Amino acid sequence: MATTLNYINGEWTESESGETHTNYNPADTTAAIGEVQSSTAADAQRAIAAADEAASEWAATPGPERGAVLRETGDLLAERKESLVETLVSEEGKTRAEAAGEVQRAIDIFHYYAGKAADIGGEIKESSARDTTLSVREEPVGVVAAITPWNYPIAIPAWKVAPALAAGNTVVLKPATVAGITGSKLVEALDDAGLPDGVLNFVTGSGSVVGGELSTDERVDAVSFTGSETVGDIVYQDAADDQKRVQLEMGGKNPTVVAEDADIDEAVEIVGAGAFGVTGQACTACSRAIVHESVYDEFVSGIVEYAESLDVGPGLTDPDMGPQVTQAELDGTLEYIDIAREEGAQLATGGSRLTGGDYDDGYFVEPTVFSDVDPEMRIAQEEVFGPVLSVIPVSGFEEALDVANGVEQGLSASIVTENLRKAHRFVDEAEAGVVKTNEKTTGLELHVPFGGMKASSSETYREQGDAGLDFYTITKTVYLNY
Template sequence: MKFNNFVNGEWVPAATGTTTESYNPAATDEVVGEIPESTEADADAAISAAAGAEADWADTPGTARGALLRESAELLAQRKDELTGTLVREEGKAWSEAAGEVQRAIDIFYYYASKAADLGGEVMASSNQDTTLSTRLEPVGVVAAITPWNYPIAIPAWKVAPALAAGNTVVLKPATQTGVIANEFVRCLSDAGFPDGVVNLVTGPGSTVGNALATDDRVDAISFTGSETVGDIVYQNAASDQKRVQLEMGGKNPTLVTDSADVEEAVDIVANGAFGVTGQACTACSRAIVHEEIYEEFVETLVDRVESLEIGPGSNDPDVAPHVSEDELEGTLEYVQIGQNEGATLETGGQRLTGGVYDDGYYISPAVFSDVEPEMRIAQEEIFGPVLSVIPVSDFEEGIDVVNGVEQGLSASVVTDDLRQAHRFVDEADAGIVKTNEKTTGLEYHVPFGGMKASSSETFREQGDAGLDFYTISKTVYLNY
């Protein structure tokens, strides 16, 4: 199928008519759809539509906005199987993982539908007897949401839903690799009946469409999820007219396994966090930092576990599905070679798979490295694939040093039966998300999400009540009667 942009309530092709094809990563000869390869002109049209609809949507009562969000959630739920199938075919995700992601988008829209009616302000006492003092929350204006390919319906949902609930208009620019599922997502919102111009979709390269959104002075706020390199560019471009900016970027997420941990439990937690969603998650575990007393047992048990994982097309619901693209697969294979060149021991995996269904897609066997030093590139740089570095440490203090010894600080976990160590980890780990005896992946939608250090702009959190802060401005009202 050929898909279009959605601008001012209409499905329209790119101004140039140019399209790009989206392929199934499990069957690379299958075209999932053709999506517009938009330019600055298309971004300009979408921004104009959003700016034109901004005032009326801001004046729409919160209960009415919430009703449209609720209708969107219901349409997403009605089309859940269809959306799951599209997500599997376009991004490659295993069926159960894709279904969970679609359900998350549904839940997010229901959540913010209820929040829309509660957005108001506070009344406070004044020092003047004849004055009432209050605050009110108002929308920021036009919001640009720039989203990645790895969670191509959940991440747009957790940006778009709170923005709309707060009374903002939105221009969504999804990743090119997953333009079809983004199109189907916006179709649900369109069918729900949002007024023209309130929700807009423009697909195309970040270098053109993304740059146009970041530099246009009619855009009041940008919410970006993606790589640190691109995020820095977005931030710099947005700074010229002091846009409000929210950046969530990469991670080099650790799981610290202490000497008190149960090895089997630790292996389950680490393997699920490292190899679920093919390691293509910003919160995926890429470093297992293990106490030396249980290190050899941990590595041996982990290798056995990894070698039992089923690898295959997402439609078969395997443990590990294909990479999203040839470029992503090549990048992972390059890091496997880097690890070997650095002197780490490749215990298992790290090979491009061939034969049978593997010839049709972008498959790699999950890789486990042992004898990894903390300063090695495979222990410092985000790989975004199923590659795990296992690092030995002599005690808890050294473990914390290694946990914090990277530029990023998104998600971190500890596996321990020692309550004191658990509390110390929460206090001392430099990460926006800290977990005890849980995998680094997996997030609740009603609590804040965001990183520290280079993983985030450290300005505003996403999701939950905190997710509304970015999309609202507080106005203080003095009423002297």
Template structure:
């Protein structure tokens, strides 16, 4: 019997007005039910927005350090539940135990971080032209925020939206992806236990077509933060900005790692393999293109294939790489593998579902490496949300940089090189919001800005760190000549 979770609206746990629920299953064993969530509709979303709007003024007037104390207590509660939430995340999303544990810890760290930032939310003092005037700024919350989050980081992404929104004095409604909503619900359990006032934070599960649409278009919502696919995000951005809302979107990626001829090939292959196959390739920052200098191409391919072949696939609580989250995600990855072969790419390893008794049920796919990929192939241009690496051979750094930029996306990018001039040019000229040198495309610090260029982002507001607070605050300039 699966656990049934309710919506959290105005400080109460409630069933959806539809009376219906949605079941989630374990992607490693789809016959195993994990939990049930509310199949909410527009009415539930409207109730949540009304609660947030009602609580807005009192929460905005709450001193920052007092807000921080609640965030700090919520972080402590999540920390105490870390092992339980790690197991839930693994069963619901499919990550390995180590990956899930790291993600839960990141959510804890985010709440602790923004708890401390509440002490520094004052404005700035400036010198006025007149001797009788005090000139300064104050930062005020934007108001009610609608947060829409994906399934691939089901506790970290909600955390890095919720924590700065609350720290800055906003109220909010979260619509998580129902495919893996359990750890997001746990955040609200922690906030409730920590003493968050009624209505300040609300969670409603259900379809984007009803719950998400209502949140994005609601007159009482002042800001929208969305993470998900570029196609949906662009529609969200258009709708919300038409209504005059402040909007932040973080979307897809087609992230390259440029491998120079000066590298230690073993090290380069390990960096790329970790970025391509970690979290089953289901990360918006995953490395999906290795752009490799011809002089080291053959050796690099041999080494990265060795890494791929060494990965043990299976349930996340025991193996190196877990399943994809749903059957549709698996089918999408397998379709791209077929497309790559049809286009003329050479399959070096992987390319299908693994065989064996433990793979009979789950949504497993082999770590896959293609070579002889041309830059205009779909496998080199479109986001593949699975463990698939396209190796593109180039003759020099100039060509590699041009190929790296020649896509519609610009989220994360890296270069592996011993040439300092190449590294400096890469940082200056790469069209990506995150640029790394001698490191993988995945892995983010929580206290620095995160966001993309081109179709990877609305290119408006960044997330995380001080930039995350900027989105949730509006600055007022005060001339005090009293």
């Protein structure tokens, strides 16, 4: 069985620990797909040292030259797309269609920032003095640590690494262990595209050991993290000791409001896709449907039918929904289902682990809908990260807006309505970094900013689009008196 190595200073290397973690197919836990190294703090330190050593030369490399490496990376990912899809499905559990979409997203991100690399520079301003040129330059921050989650194991590393490299930074990438094999394939493409040694380094291992080293080492200038709120808070506190630049994107408890004037068939499709797509394992997944009482029964009937119609199975057979990624994630989902029952929510459909046949060896759970959910129940307040939807009745728009905003997180929110006034008010007053009208809460365009509000984010810098470069550059103002 192959072991995924670390990539440090242009070489694939073994960890000092000699220990590994075996990754299994979440649809068939009898099938081991490879091993990922359990690296040490010393491994992380070597990666940081390599990135630090390479920083000056890469920063001095012309933007178009950096962009050419990113474009070649995108081209190589495109050539390897089918193989990448197979790896992603086998390691993370997504359906084949979902994995193909994610790999394509990574391809598009590298091509997008390949073009942007030539535009990074600055601007000229008119000086108030004679014989003086006044300019503003954008320069790389330095060494960047990118700590990424398992649920989008190639897209999220891509949207951190690509803009960081485009801006002239060097990077140490630490993926989630359970998705380390997929992450390594992205690094292979960058290596094959001709990225100079030390510019990108890749170290697998635990967050407490490797991630902790990246967050605290004084040679690291910036940390970009995507993951849970609990871990994000630790990263933020660790990085604050020497005033690192920090970017955090964390969880969500994302609502879709279904107004009384909504097309209910459309609303069911929007909510269902947002709640059960990627097995509910997305930070932007729809977790709460907030439905006007006049259409509540019709909506509940429709969403139950939608959930029960979904084909659940191994991702490689391309069903509607695949397994959860690990036993721990499955257990967490089942625990929340039990909590919801205890709190008095009505189980409308689902609620059980799937068993029998192909299901016995995988982490499969039924698409689950709870109705008559009170907004203060834990099931309506805390992120589940599984295919569980809470349906909450409300008497009007004002109440719907209050319920939508009545959680600690604020990542993504949507409304289904044919009323233009309600749509505009929701856009204005929803406490979320991404707000949509008549669309599912999931799904992002790569050329516009992405990020959350409240506990979903550090509220410092956005990812993707032009804004995605802001985190990786620092402004220098130049007065040139000639």
